[in-house]
Amino acid sequence: MASIESLTAFQLDVMKEIGNIGSGNAATALSKLLNKKIDMHVPSVRVIDFESMMNLVGGPDEIITAVFLRIEGDAPGQMFFILSPEEAESFVKQLTGIDDFSVIGNPNNPMALSALQEIGNILAGSYLSALSDFIGGSLQPSIPLLTIDMAGAILAEGLLEISQVSDYAMVIDTLIDDHEDEGDPIKGHFFLLPDPDSFDHLFEKLGVNNE
């Protein structure tokens, strides 16, 4: 079995391509939803320890809005769609017109929360459908769950499966950019965390040599 620590540069590049394909499709879905140009790109695929993963979103204390879902099928894993409180509020405003939603001060707006969950659902769904086409297999997302809490508390949940075999996780990060320098720019993260057993399967499906 390929272990996370010993993935080659080429294998990481393949993972990055997987991220690009998924996020390209998700960007199209989001562009349609918000009716403006959205870009997503995968800056890098990283094999990092758990602490560093928390630091990618501002540290374990940072309050984040996260949609979490479990992927079942040919390449099981977990997926997070993460927004900062400001990003989440901006998203809600652009999508629903609700402008008094506040992640920390006034979070109990069912319409706003449901909009965030739905965004996560649509984006994750489009990401995964591109990915399953690419690998020629099936990937089924679980029902997405929305949580607003500390990054450490949320992300650790996605690391449990991996932590049985490794002290490191492979993170396929995706940055979202809506090309607005002022006004309400949206910047978010997608984290795709394949289960350790999924690597072999992914590489096999893609015809990548796996020693």
Place this chain on the structure above:
Amino acid sequence: MKTLVDHIVKVGIADLKFADEPMNLRTSGLGSCVGVVIYDPRLKMAGMAHVMLPDSTTAKKDNLNPYKYADTSLPILVNTLLDKGAKRHNLKAKIAGGAQMFSFSSTNDMLRVGERNVIAVKQFLETERIPIVAQDVRGSSGRTIEFSTETLLLNIRTVNQGTQDL
């Protein structure tokens, strides 16, 4: 609670650290993980573990970080305190964490890991006869905890339920 940064020993995820007066021990963003503080109140000496999983025997690989598991981290915590001069009969414990962050309706054991962590930690402390003098466990909120070796209080902060000192 604002404390001077240079008084804080940071404990990461799956980590274990020690401190003497006047240092504070802090770990951030506990979800299903459990923060365990064991201390000797006379010596004002404490150790804090950030436990991620209950049981190292479920590991599918050797040589993993021993601080990740309750059954391997906590014995190191206790023995190190004893090596540093703490008295076994003085030791006390305060614990926090073990939340369920997402409510999947699933039978998957991984999703009940918070509860299993709490049980594993309590079992260990009971076996070692170390009394739990304060606890804030389970629920569905993330917690950041900070233990003061001066006051011996455990400060617990959540996003929506404010802070408390136990």
